[in-house]
Amino acid sequence: MNGAAAAISRHETLAAYRRAILRRSLIVTGLGVLCVIAFALDISTGPSALPLRDVWAGLFAPEQLTPPQVTIIRDVRLPYALMAILVGAALSLAGAEMQTILNNPLASPFTLGVSSAASFGAALAIVLGLSLPFVGADWMIPINAFICAFGSVLMLEMLARSRAAGVEGVVLFGIALVFTFNALVALIQFVASQEALSQLVFWSMGSLGRSTWANLGVLALIVAIVLPFSMQAANAMTAMRLGEDRARSFGIDVRRVRFFSLLRISALAATSVAFVGTIGFIGLVGPHIARLMLGEDHRFLLPASLLTGALIMSLASVASKLLVPGIILPVGIVTSMIGVPVFLLLILRRPERV
């Protein structure tokens, strides 16, 4: 490419840059369209055979269907499919920010133990039946998950900042967090009552099966609040990819950007985990696919990561219904089956240095 580039004139360079920007906008739009298609596919698949036409009728003209059919579409399939989109979006956006903030390509809520910390927090809230005045028990689960997730993210950040640890140190510490919190969750399961246990098992699986409209509203609200702040930090994050000292000398308060990003990451990861359990690898794979498609200009990388995550999750949700006919697999199992090979590929590619 360099040889050909040598002949490129100034005018052509600028035109090529403009084309690249346009191409990225188109990719982001295209991802949005694909998400809508995947979503339509998701609501038209399921154990009860309902053709797409009936699903449409269920949404817009319910009088044409029987009441049970309407219930299936409105209260089972629709929340399920919407949750897939929202969880994928939340985890992937969190992963993209984490990879930049910690300067680590292997970072994601799942790989570095943030999801585990959140499920520990959620498990604790369930088993102890924690509650605060004026805060319902339903809210304690996500709030407690958030507190634990934020604690683990702060520890990761402190480690990432101390130069001694390096990229490998952070990954190893993250793995230690995964094991620690998984052990703690197992301990809680061991002492938990029969009733709490069934709720806990659901967390370790990662399933969309308990999506409710209330949960959906909360997660949608979190994503809607977080995304504008993420986009506001996009230019700062792009500059941080050029090195921390350099970014600070460009006038970016790196510590502040990091802190608020970690808050966003915790909110996204904790809410997702609190509602659907631990879903692996979306937060890792989504941003990487987006980065491969359109580079690291965060004005495009962040929305593209969000949409890629939503798309993968939505497709995984479709797959979870089709893989074993008549049975809906927990979607976390499907994402891990997709994610593990990609994760290995990333690790094997790592020593590559130019």
Add this chain to the structure above:
Amino acid sequence: MADGMDHLAITGLSTGYRHRHVVEAFDLAPVRPGTVMSLLGPNAAGKTTLLRALAGLQPAQGSVTLGERELLSLSLADHARLVTYMPQSLPQRVALTVLEGVIGALRASPSGGEVVADHEIAERALDVIERVGIGHLALSELNHLSGGQRQLASLAQALVRQPRVLLLDEPISALDLHYQLRVMKLVRELAKEHAMIVIMVLHDLSIAARWSDRVVLLANGKLVADGSPAQAITAAALADVYKVAARVEQTPGGLQIAIEDIL
């Protein structure tokens, strides 16, 4: 412009780590706008520490003034409008092109506070990239560049912000002879053109002597010599700072420096 007449002065500057000052009570006579100044000295003399303190990247006591302004008490954003720091290296594995990197440097914080249109930013960035001589690489990814090309891309990121004070940490360490001279000439031209103060850490005595207006020798965080290259780089000073026996001759072609042995 009155701004162009602002001198940079350092008095009683102390900086370093929490329990150990690397640079202590450092004074520097005012540096005139348009000056290219080299910081020389052995490893661990405190050159980079001093540069980072001037860049506002690490806590420091004392006073650093640019004209009337006390740089040490400016906010990060205000400081960044006047001073730009170029670290020794760019991080590995960054999926940005050379052009995007320079645009990123401009977008990070609008240096004059003005809003600039997208295409204007791209043009300004490309101007600087062409000026450092890598216009043909503008669309190449930073990952795919050689060490020297990366250093030039990194320099372009600093230059594009048009600072009043430009701090360069070993800007030519990865470059071949041709590009070493090219960068030194360019930095000198820009310093004169924009009345910009350039302070850089260098290792090569001959290059420092040939291309600097002023040379400062540092050892153990203390100023050992300061002046024109001929005034600062003397056999006695080199013996003191580097523990080497050197012969330094003033010739019509410039300063001739020959290192003969270690002491």
